[in-house]
Amino acid sequence: MDQMMTESDPHADLREEVAKLCARFPGEYWRKLDEVRGYPTEFVQALTEAGYLGALIPEEYGGAGLGLSAAAAILEEVQRQGCNGAACHAQMYIMGTILRHGSAAQKQEYLPKIASGELRLQAFGVTEPTSGTDTTALRTFARREGDKYIVNGQKIWTSRAEHSDLMLLLARTTPRDQVAKKTEGLSTFIVDMRKVLGKGLTIRPIRTMMNHNSCEVFFDNMEVPAENLVGEEGKGFRYILDGMNAERLLIASECIGDAKWFIEKAVNYAKERVLFGRPIGQNQGVQFPIARAYAQMRAAEAIVQKGLEKFERGERPGEEANMGKMLAAEASWAAGEACVQTHGGFGFAEEYDVERKFRETRLYQVAPISTNLILSYLGEHVLGMPRSY
Numbered sequence: 435m436d437q438m439m440t441e442s443d444p445h446a447d448l449r450e451e452v453a454k455l456c457a458r459f460p461g462e463y464w465r466k467l468d469e470v471r472g473y474p475t476e477f478v479q480a481l482t483e484a485g486y487l488g489a490l491i492p493e494e495y496g497g498a499g500l501g502l503s504a505a506a507a508i509l510e511e512v513q514r515q516g517c518n519g520a521a522c523h524a525q526m527y528i529m530g531t532i533l534r535h536g537s538a539a540q541k542q543e544y545l546p547k548i549a550s551g552e553l554r555l556q557a558f559g560v561t562e563p564t565s566g567t568d569t570t571a572l573r574t575f576a577r578r579e580g581d582k583y584i585v586n587g588q589k590i591w592t593s594r595a596e597h598s599d600l601m602l603l604l605a606r607t608t609p610r611d612q613v614a615k616k617t618e619g620l621s622t623f624i625v626d627m628r629k630v631l632g633k634g635l636t637i638r639p640i641r642t643m644m645n646h647n648s649c650e651v652f653f654d655n656m657e658v659p660a661e662n663l664v665g666e667e668g669k670g671f672r673y674i675l676d677g678m679n680a681e682r683l684l685i686a687s688e689c690i691g692d693a694k695w696f697i698e699k700a701v702n703y704a705k706e707r708v709l710f711g712r713p714i715g716q717n718q719g720v721q722f723p724i725a726r727a728y729a730q731m732r733a734a735e736a737i738v739q740k741g742l743e744k745f746e747r748g749e750r751p752g753e754e755a756n757m758g759k760m761l762a763a764e765a766s767w768a769a770g771e772a773c774v775q776t777h778g779g780f781g782f783a784e785e786y787d788v789e790r791k792f793r794e795t796r797l798y799q800v801a802p803i804s805t806n807l808i809l810s811y812l813g814e815h816v817l818g819m820p821r822s823y
């Protein structure tokens with residue numbers, strides 16, 4: 435589908451290499467994992483060895499030192515080839531908090547090992563069962579005791595916790611009623627889960643609609659060395675927010691990759707499947723939903739592209755990152771819906787991979803941020819209407 439290549443794409447070679455790697459992990463590989471809710475260890479290893487997961491880590495720390503648009507191209511291509519970057523995408527961007535706010539010693543200690551794959555930083559512990567989207571209401575508390583913090587509380591939807599060595603944790607260090615603003619008094623920690631698993635840390639997988647390796651995580655007097663605090667105590671929420679634009683642009687790129695996969699699959703099937711003496715794709719009722727999804731995808735892609743350009747110029751692409759993430763998630767869903775419908779009954783058969791991708795791409799209208807919260811951002815910060823929550 436050459437028309438789905440962005441004109442004069444500076445990352446064309448990179449995409450080609452990623453596509454070659456992905457070809458080693460066909461639908462059958464993902465289907466088998468899906469059955470047992472397994473983790474794609476070999477795939478993640480291959481991406482790590484190729485240097486893709488360290489794409490955003492500067493060269494001085496052993497990474498590839500690429501820009502956000504290159505990382506976006508990698509993740510888009512992974513999804514476009516039918517693979518699932520959700521198994522490891524967080525490794526690309528969580529480390530940004532350490533890079534931007536960590537001490538020189540933390541950067542030296544962790545970044546080269548994350549880049550080489552010796553350490554996995556795939557787990558991001560923010561969401562809690564009682565606070566959900568209302569992040570500053572989170573209850574996990576880290577109490578300072580001498581040279582360590584004692585952490586108590588619970589997280590939910592901590593994806594990949596069982597397959598990660600490190601977790602970036604957001605916890606309260608000053609009670610909410612003792613800070614001037616609710617966004618203050620939250621701190622960010624690097625938790626070495628290998629050292630505390632079974633000693634204050636319990637991880638329980640949650641079975642979900644798709645294979646996502648997400649977990650509940652419990653902290654019971656879990657000890658974290660004080661040196662693992664990132665930046666200043668009480669400023670953690672700001673550090674996490676700093677990484678949101680990059681995260682949204684990367685997730686949006688994954689959705690665009692999904693949309694391209696669905697569209698290509700639907701177009702091919704519509705051309706091949708012959709009924710009533712002609713290909714089903716000759717019927718406008720079959721063509722139009724696919725064409726509409728294509729238009730939606732291209733529109734989302736243009737916004738995401740704009741966001742990536744702004745980001746790489748050092749500007750704050752809050753508007754584009756939010757709009758791009760929402761539009762791309764909606765485009766991938768529309769493309770998935772058209773793809774299932776085009777395939778008729780076969781859209782439901784596992785061997786076509788359509789139903790698997792359909793389940794996988796639905797997540798991005800809810801996580802890492804739900805559509806309503808994006809609309810609230812646009813309403814308040816872009817359009818200047820009153821804050822709704």
Ligand SMILES: Cc1cc2nc3c(=O)[nH]c(=O)nc-3n(C[C@H](O)[C@H](O)[C@H](O)COP(=O)(O)OP(=O)(O)OC[C@H]3O[C@@H](n4cnc5c(N)ncnc54)[C@H](O)[C@@H]3O)c2cc1C
Pocket residue numbers: 557558559560561562565566567568590591592593594642646648797800801802803804805806807810822823
């Ligand atoms: C598979 C999966 C993986 C995830 N991985 C991670 C992870 O690795 N780390 C992590 O920290 N979190 C993770 N999450 C959590 C994810 O970020 C949250 O599910 C998401 O932010 C929504 O929060 P919630 O589920 O608590 O829903 P709630 O906050 O309870 O919201 C429920 C619904 O109400 C709407 N809503 C809430 N408040 C408002 C409002 N003020 N105005 C309008 N609508 C509102 C929301 O949009 C949503 O549709 C994951 C979630 C899933 C399902």
